[in-house]
Amino acid sequence: MKANDVKFWARLGQIVYFIVCIAYAFFEVQLPNYVPTEFSGKVTEGIYLTIAIVGMIIFSEAIVRLIGCFAELLEERK
Secondary structure (H helix, E strand, C coil): CCHHHHHHHHHHHHHHHHHHHHHHHHHHHCCCCCCCCCCCCCHHHHHHHHHHHHHHHHHHHHHHHHHHHHHHHHHHHC
16 A cells, blocks of 8 residues: 555545544434533633644644654655
């Protein structure tokens, strides 16, 4: 398998991960024992949410790039 193929599958896995997270969140709301979280509406909660989402995106992007770097190193070694 070439490095570009590995990068493609890593990127596809990243996209599927976010789709599964969103689908699970929508599914969880429909469960009978679901208790909704109450938000106070403060600005700090919005900032924390933004930081959490951006952090999740940056972390998953770092993993994808790391997988790509390892794939390139393995391809050069052959």
